[in-house]
Amino acid sequence: AGHSAAVAIYARDIAERLGMDAEQQQLAYLCGLVHDIGKIGLPAGLLEKPGALTLEERREMQRHSEIGEGILANVDTYAEIAAIVRHHHERMDGQGIPDQLHGKAIPLEARIATIADALDAMTSARPYRRSELTLDGAMGELRRHEGDQFDRDIVEAVLQAAATGDLALVPRTA
Numbered sequence: 001a002g003h004s005a006a007v008a009i010y011a012r013d014i015a016e017r018l019g020m021d022a023e024q025q026q027l028a029y030l031c032g033l034v035h036d037i038g039k040i041g042l043p044a045g046l047l048e049k050p051g052a053l054t055l056e057e058r059r060e061m062q063r064h065s066e067i068g069e070g071i072l073a074n075v076d077t078y079a080e081i082a083a084i085v086r087h088h089h090e091r092m093d094g095q096g097i098p099d100q101l102h103g104k105a106i107p108l109e110a111r112i113a114t115i116a117d118a119l120d121a122m123t124s125a126r127p128y129r130r131s132e133l134t135l136d137g138a139m140g141e142l143r144r145h146e147g148d149q150f151d152r153d154i155v156e157a158v159l160q161a162a163a164t165g166d167l168a169l170v171p172r173t174a
Contacts, residue, residue: 013161088117
């Protein structure tokens with residue numbers, strides 16, 4: 001829950017920074033809240049497994065965005081959110097999952113969610129790595145992967161927000 005709440009806040013703040021209207025900012029926020037809902041459909045124990053995942057386990061984990069789309073598609077008013085959740089692991093270079101979409105073919109809100117998700121993942125503790133990055137370290141990683149993994153324009157907006165103090169890490173409890 002903490003991860004999804006942080007992703008939602010980052011996504012909303014990025015949408016605002018990009019000049020999106022209040023409705024689009026709310027959509028970005030909602031997508032952040034539910035972006036990982038598909039993980040409830042994964043095999044028991046997979047999310048809690050200490051250490052590295054096997055190739056088969058990684059493939060299973062990668063299905064969470066498709067599972068999430070399936071869950072959300074059952075809610076009449078969530079069709080747009082379902083599509084964004086499906087594509088939050090696509091990459092600008094077309095090497096993402098599940099559909100290998102390229103560039104602007106990836107919905108804007110999904111490109112925002114990708115960065116918001118990565119920002120929280122990089123700056124919070126994870127069982128598969130020793131320590132989290134600082135905000136500066138995360139900004140360096142975003143810059144390093146802009147254009148291949150991340151949308152350059154969105155990365156630029158996030159870097160500017162961090163440089164001016166308009167972006168701060170979402171504090172985590174527990």
